[in-house]
Amino acid sequence: MHTVVETDVLIVGSGPAGASAALALSTYGVRNMVVTRYAHLADTPRAHITNQRTMEVLRDLGVEQDVIDRATPQHLMGNTTFCTSLAGEELGRVRSWGNDPLVQAAHELASPTRMCDLPQHLMEPVLVNAAVARGTDLRFSTVYKSFVQDEDGVTVTVEDRLRGDEYAIRAKYLIGADGGRSKVAEDAGLPMGGQMGVAGSINIVFEADLSKYTAHRPSTLYWVLAPGATVGGIGAGLVRCVRPWNEWLIVWGYDVTAGAPDLTEEYALAVVRRLIGDDEIPVSVTSSSAWTVNEMYAESYASGRVLCAGDAVHRHPPSNGLGSNTSVQDAYNLAWKLKLVLDGVATPRLLDTYDAERAPIGKQIVTRANQSIAETAPVFEALGGFSPQTPEQMWANIAARKDATEDGRKQRAALREAIAFKVYEFNAHGVDLNHRYVSDAIVPDGSPDPGYPRDPELYHQPTSRPGSKLPHAWITSGTRTLSTLDTVGRGRFTLLTGIGGDAWVRAAAAQPLDIATVVVGPGQEYEDPYGDWANVSEISDAGALLVRPDGYVAFRRSDAAEDAVRLLTDALRRILGHD
Numbered sequence: 087m088h089t090v091v092e093t094d095v096l097i098v099g100s101g102p103a104g105a106s107a108a109l110a111l112s113t114y115g116v117r118n119m120v121v122t123r124y125a126h127l128a129d130t131p132r133a134h135i136t137n138q139r140t141m142e143v144l145r146d147l148g149v150e151q152d153v154i155d156r157a158t159p160q161h162l163m164g165n166t167t168f169c170t171s172l173a174g175e176e177l178g179r180v181r182s183w184g185n186d187p188l189v190q191a192a193h194e195l196a197s198p199t200r201m202c203d204l205p206q207h208l209m210e211p212v213l214v215n216a217a218v219a220r221g222t223d224l225r226f227s228t229v230y231k232s233f234v235q236d237e238d239g240v241t242v243t244v245e246d247r248l249r250g251d252e253y254a255i256r257a258k259y260l261i262g263a264d265g266g267r268s269k270v271a272e273d274a275g276l277p278m279g280g281q282m283g284v285a286g287s288i289n290i291v292f293e294a295d296l297s298k299y300t301a302h303r304p305s306t307l308y309w310v311l312a313p314g315a316t317v318g319g320i321g322a323g324l325v326r327c328v329r330p331w332n333e334w335l336i337v338w339g340y341d342v343t344a345g346a347p348d349l350t351e352e353y354a355l356a357v358v359r360r361l362i363g364d365d366e367i368p369v370s371v372t373s374s375s376a377w378t379v380n381e382m383y384a385e386s387y388a389s390g391r392v393l394c395a396g397d398a399v400h401r402h403p404p405s406n407g408l409g410s411n412t413s414v415q416d417a418y419n420l421a422w423k424l425k426l427v428l429d430g431v432a433t434p435r436l437l438d439t440y441d442a443e444r445a446p447i448g449k450q451i452v453t454r455a456n457q458s459i460a461e462t463a464p465v466f467e468a469l470g471g472f473s474p475q476t477p478e479q480m481w482a483n484i485a486a487r488k489d490a491t492e493d494g495r496k497q498r499a500a501l502r503e504a505i506a507f508k509v510y511e512f513n514a515h516g517v518d519l520n521h522r523y524v525s526d527a528i529v530p531d532g533s534p535d536p537g538y539p540r541d542p543e544l545y546h547q548p549t550s551r552p553g554s555k556l557p558h559a560w561i562t563s564g565t566r567t568l569s570t571l572d573t574v575g576r577g578r579f580t581l582l583t584g585i586g587g588d589a590w591v592r593a594a595a596a597q598p599l600d601i602a603t604v605v606v607g608p609g610q611e612y613e614d615p616y617g618d619w620a621n622v623s624e625i626s627d628a629g630a631l632l633v634r635p636d637g638y639v640a641f642r643r644s645d646a647a648e649d650a651v652r653l654l655t656d657a658l659r660r661i662l663g664h665d
C-alpha cells in the first residue's frame with residue numbers, strides 16, 4: 087500500500103446521507119472527501135418523497151430551488167389510488183402528501199417549504215454537484231475496505247477500482263454513509279436491533295405513456311391488487327410515478343423464503359403488463375432489481391471517531407417515504423457539530439449528542455415504516471382477503487362491494503375505512519416534523535413537556551421548548567417577507583429576541599463564537615406584521631431563544647433576565663460540551 091491522503095472528514099458513500107454530509111461540511115468550510123464504490127451516482131430512482139423538513143435543510147444549504155426545478159410538484163402527488171390495474175377498476179383513493187385541504191393548510195402553517203417528489207437519481211446530482219463546487223474532494227470507483235482509529239484520527243484503507251490498488255486516507259473523523267449493507271457500521275461494531283430480510287421486493291423501472299390512466303387522478307403511488315397474477319408474487323404491487331406520466335417504477339413483492347425470481351426482461355414485462363392492464367400501451371423496461379424489506383436500526387450511531395448516518399443505521403421499507411429524508415437529516419444534525427469540534431469551539435462531547443438525538447428517531451421511523459406495511463392488510467381484508475383463496479374467489483370478493491345487499495354495504499364501509507386509515511402512511515405530517523431532541527446540546531428550561539395534544543403521527547405540533555425545531559412564522563424585513571427559519575442556519579447559532587431583549591443581544595455579542603442576533607418588533611430589522619411570531623414563539627418580547635445551526639432551539643428564556651450574559655454563557659458551555 088502506498089500514499090497517505092489527508093482530509094478532515096472522510097465520508098464513505100455518495101447517497102443522500104453522504105452527499106448531504108459533504109454538502110453541509112463544504113458549506114461550513116470543513117475539508118472533506120467522499121469515496122464511493124461506483125463510477126456513477128444512483129442510476130435508479132430509489133427514494134423520492136422529499137418532505138418539508140428535508141426541504142428546509144436544503145433551503146438552508148442553498149439548493150432548495152435546484153430541487154424544486156427538477157422535482158414533481160406537490161399537487162401532482164395528490165392521491166394514493168387503489169385499483170385492480172391502472173386500466174381496471176378503481177377501489178378508492180386517499181389524499182396524500184399534504185394534498186388534503188386541511189393537511190395542506192397545516193403544511194403551509196408549518197414551514198416555508200413544500201413537499202415534492204424528486205427521485206434519488208435526480209436528487210444525488212444536485213447535492214453532489216453543489217458539494218463539489220464548494221470544495222468536496224469526490225473519488226468515484228473507490229471502495230472502503232477497513233479502518234483503524236487512534237486518539238487523533240482514523241486511517242482508512244480504500245481500493246482504487248481503476249488502478250486496482252489500495253491506499254490509505256487519514257482523516258480526523260470518518261462518516262459511514264454506505265447504505266443498508268454498511269461495512270463501516272459493521273466494522274465499527276454498532277449494535278443493531280431488529281432484523282434484515284423480512285420480505286422480498288422487486289423494483290422494475292420502465293417507460294410508458296400512462297397519462298390516460300393517471301393524469302386525471304395524479305398520484306405518486308397506484309396500489310394495484312392483482313389476484314391471480316400469473317407472474318410470481320403476492321398479488322399486490324405498487325406502480326410509482328417517477329416522472330409524470332411516462333417514467334415509472336413498479337414495486338412487486340415476492341416470497342422472501344422462496345428467494346428472488348429470475349429477473350428476465352420477459353418476467354419484468356409480464357408484471358408491468360399485469361399492473362397496467364392494457365396490452366396496447368407501448369412499454370420499455372429499463373431495469374429490474376431485487377431487494378429485501380428490512381426492519382433494523384442501530385442502537386448507537388458512533389464508535390469513537392467513526393459516525394454512521396442514513397441507511398447504515400436505519401433500514402426499513404419505503405412506506406411513509408422516510409429513507410432519504412431521514413438520511414439527509416442525520417447528516418445535517420452531524421455536520422455543524424463536526425465543524426465546531428474541528429474548529430476547537432466545542433469539545434468532542436458535542437458529537438455524543440448526534441447519537442443521543444438521532445438514534446431514537448431512526449428507531450421510530452423503522453417502526454413506523456414497517457407498521458405502515460401491516461396497516462395495508464385491512465384494505466385486502468375488506469375485499470375478502472387474499473391467500474389462501476383462489477383468484478376466482480378473490481375477484482368475486484372484489485365484485486361483491488358493488489352488491490345492493492347488507493354485506494355489500496358493510497364491505498364498502500370497511501374498504502372506505504381501511505383506505506382512509508392509510509393517512510398514517512401518506513399524510514403523516516407529525517412523523518415528518520415532530521422530532522424533539524433530548525441531549526446535552528439542549529438546555530431544559532424547566533417548562534413542563536407539552537406532549538402532543540393531537541395525534542403525534544398525523545399532526546405537526548410546533549413549540550419553542552428547547553429540543554424542538556424553531557417554529558416557522560412569516561415575518562418581514564423591509565420589503566422582504568421571510569420565514570423565521572430563514573433567519574437561522576448557515577452554520578451559525580442565532581439568538582432571537584424582541585423589543586426589551588437588549589441584554590440578550592449584548593450577551594450574544596459577549597460570547598467567544600459568532601452568534602447572529604435577530605430582534606423582531608416594530609421599528610426593528612425584523613417585524614411581525616401578522617402577529618404570527620408572537621403567536622408561536624412562546625416567549626415575551628424581552629425573552630430569548632438560542633437556536634442551533636440546525637434550526638433547533640437549544641435554550642429558551644421566556645422573559646428578560648438580569649444575568650443574561652451568565653445564563654447564555656452557561657448554556658453555551660453545556661451545549662458545546664465544556665461543562
Ligand SMILES: Cc1cc2nc3c(=O)[nH]c(=O)nc-3n(C[C@H](O)[C@H](O)[C@H](O)COP(=O)(O)OP(=O)(O)OC[C@H]3O[C@@H](n4cnc5c(N)ncnc54)[C@H](O)[C@@H]3O)c2cc1C
Pocket residue numbers: 098099100101102103104105121122123124130131132133134206228229230231263264265266269289337375377395396397398403404405407408409410413
Ligand atoms: C436498489 C435500491 C432500491 C431502492 N428503492 C427504494 C424505493 O423504491 N423507495 C425508497 O423510498 N427507498 C428505496 N431505497 C432506499 C433508499 O435508497 C435509501 O433509504 C436511501 O438511499 C438511504 O440513503 P443513504 O445515503 O443512507 O444510502 P444509499 O443511498 O444506499 O447510499 C450508499 C452509498 O454508499 C456507497 N457504498 C456502499 N458501500 C461502499 C463501500 N464499501 N465503499 C464505498 N462506497 C460504498 C454506495 O455506492 C452509495 O453511494 C432503495 C435502495 C436501493 C439500494
